[in-house]
Amino acid sequence: MSLHETIKSSLKDALKAKDEVKLRTVRSMITAFTNEAVATGGTPQTMLDDEKVLAVIKRLAKQRKESIVQYEAANRPELAAPEKEELIVLESYLPQLMSQDEIRPIAEAKKAELGIDDKSKMGMLMGAIIKDLAGKADGGDVKAVVESLF
Numbered sequence: 001m002s003l004h005e006t007i008k009s010s011l012k013d014a015l016k017a018k019d020e021v022k023l024r025t026v027r028s029m030i031t032a033f034t035n036e037a038v039a040t041g042g043t044p045q046t047m048l049d050d051e052k053v054l055a056v057i058k059r060l061a062k063q064r065k066e067s068i069v070q071y072e073a074a075n076r077p078e079l080a081a082p083e084k085e086e087l088i089v090l091e092s093y094l095p096q097l098m099s100q101d102e103i104r105p106i107a108e109a110k111k112a113e114l115g116i117d118d119k120s121k122m123g124m125l126m127g128a129i130i131k132d133l134a135g136k137a138d139g140g141d142v143k144a145v146v147e148s149l150f
Contacts, residue, residue, distance in 0.1 A: 002047060002049070002050055002053075003050045003053045003054070003093070004033060004047045004048050004049075004050075004053050005047065007026060007029055007030065007033075007053070007093065008030060010022070010026055011023070011026045011027065011030065014026055021082070021085045021086065021089060022089050024082075024086065025085075025086045025089040025090060026089070028060065028086070029056070029057060029060060029090070029093075032056050032059075032060055033048050033053065033056055036048060036052060036056050040052075054094065054095070054135070057090055057093050057094055058094065060090055061087060061090040061091060061094065064083045064084075064086055064087040064090060065087065067079075067080075067083045068080045068083045068084055068087070071083065095135070095136070097136065097137055097138050097141070098133065098136050098137040098141070099141070100141050100144060100145050102137075103129070103133070103137050103141055103142055103145045104145050104148075106129065106132065106133065107125070107129050107142070107145045107146055107149060108149065110125060110128055110129050110132065111125055111149055114128060118150075119150045122146055122147070122150060125146055125149075126142060126143060126146050129142050129146065130142055
């Protein structure tokens with residue numbers, strides 16, 4: 001069963017469990033999948049492949065994170081709370097990302113492989129590492145590891 005189908009079936013589970021947060025989040029994901037399918041030339045019934053589904057979920061999670069930052073900066077914790085709850089549900093569908101400790105040996109190996117020894121080529125190193133770890137590591141974590149190498 002594809003990830004899209006799994007998420008659609010979890011809508012029924014959330015309804016049966018009367019889990020408001022999961023229900024709201026799954027509905028927003030399904031709406032985003034439909035919008036993505038239509039935007040890419042499909043029909044509303046088109047099932048997205050797992051890669052596109054993960055891209056949509058990552059985009060939704062990023063939106064939630066940005067909203068949380070904005071709400072907390074505006075001193076509105078009552079608005080940040082539901083966003084945090086939804087973010088937890090969204091992240092449950094995403095694959096586990098690598099930690100900085102797991103990224104470090106890869107970054108050190110790539111640095112040696114490319115022969116980069118000065119800070120001016122840090123961007124080139126970051127690009128190479130992010131290309132290798134596409135979808136497996138957060139860009140912010142990669143940046144922190146690369147900066148610590150110089």
